[in-house]
Amino acid sequence: MTASIQPSTAAGVQYLLRLGDACLVLSHRISEWIGHAPILEEELALGNIALDLLGQSRALLTRAGQLSASAGGNAFDEDQLAYLREERHYLNPVMMELPRGDFAFTQARNLIAACWLLPMWTRLQASTDAEVAAIAAKAVKEVRYHQQHAAEWVVRLGDGTEDSTRRMQDALRQIWPYVNELFASDAIDAAAEASGLGPAWSSLKPDWDAAIDEVLAEARLARPQHTPHVYEGVRGVHSEHMGHLLTTMQSLQRSYPGGVW
Template sequence: MSTPSIHVGDSTSVRYLLRLADSCLILSQRLGEWCGHGPILEEDLALTNMALDLVGQARGLLTRVGQLDGKGHDEDQLAFLREERHYYNPVLMELPNGDGRPGDFAFTQLRNFAVATWLELLWQRLQSSSDAEVAAIAAKAVKEARYQQQHAADWVVRLGDGTAESKARMEAALATLWPFFNELFVDDAIDAAAVQSGLGPAWSELKAEWQQAMDAVLDEAGLAQPKPSAYVSAGRQGVHSEHMGHMLAEMQYLQRAYPGGVW
């Protein structure tokens, strides 16, 4: 007998934190798929450790969400027992790692660079959150995001300014990912409430600095920035791509097949 799904409340503070927690959780799952498949041993270990950093950030936030929601759900229940429409990460995080298995290294590094740059800016601001627990999580996470950003930026430059094949792969990754970056910078009433309460910034506040960082690295890599896209995905509203359900089926299998199971 499988475990029934859970649902958290709709308070603006809970939803704001879930969007960030789910971003970390879902991207960590994608990075974890590289374990044992990295192109070199050093990168295999690096990507796995980055996945663990993101899991740690998600754990802290989900624990805080459970406290604020007041329904007695712990981090594991929140991570593994929600239905697809109750995850609020941007669609960018759930996209497969490019073509092939486990994926495309250029695609992975470009997404890592874009997301780590965004996370570093967000964690910097969250250090001043009116929620002391969130501020403490941010103080640790910002250092992890900074390392991930620098690591991925080095690879974007190496691949973009490398061989004809590595440049072509990076250009293809850039074309695919560029429209999905838009969701990182949209605002709604949940962002407005977070700003008003001091919980955190509106995501749109990060765009100018993020764009500057992207421009600098893409220029160094010899990569042309794609034309602006009007497309905005809606993962923050619980509307996901076809890939999300497949990922959750794998993520949630043990928790749902063996309710209450512990090591």
């Protein structure tokens, strides 16, 4: 069994891990639709979205590993960071680790995530870290498609049959309490903003609100009631679902450390 690793706690490393882990874990959840999507075309679309997110995560984790070494810690590669950390060292928002749910839940989460990631990547194109800016320039094009794809399904289901409308409204209501974490800034955000590495997450809220409200209006769906609670996945405090997810995701690497094809 391979020993677990712990990356540097430097603010820049932690900032990139938060975003990289968000993409990694959401990619894993979306990939669970392979073989289960309602139509073949959608199975291919979800698979491509999952692969896009995985690519974004790979790039961010690689850069985080490099910055970890620069900060005086160990240098880790993308595979080590993806597969060899303990649960408390993953820094994704809790929303991303929630079980796959039904098709309405998946599209609601994809929309919420894409509307958050699009302004994130847009601003990261101006990062003072040239590597991060280059990653963002590619990712922003991918996430623009993710947002469009999810929005089309939310509108199609929200303004569809009585049953599809109910399912989509229920999905939004179920996921809404987890939204606040996407915009909760702290010292790590402040350091990233001060250094020019990336934006404070709270600054993304106006763009996210505008994008979400436009889709909900077209879908004739009610915006769920605001809840004050803020989850703390970005600080390593996860739901009961994260451990089960990691058991699946890490099983091969833990069983055959350093294995290659």
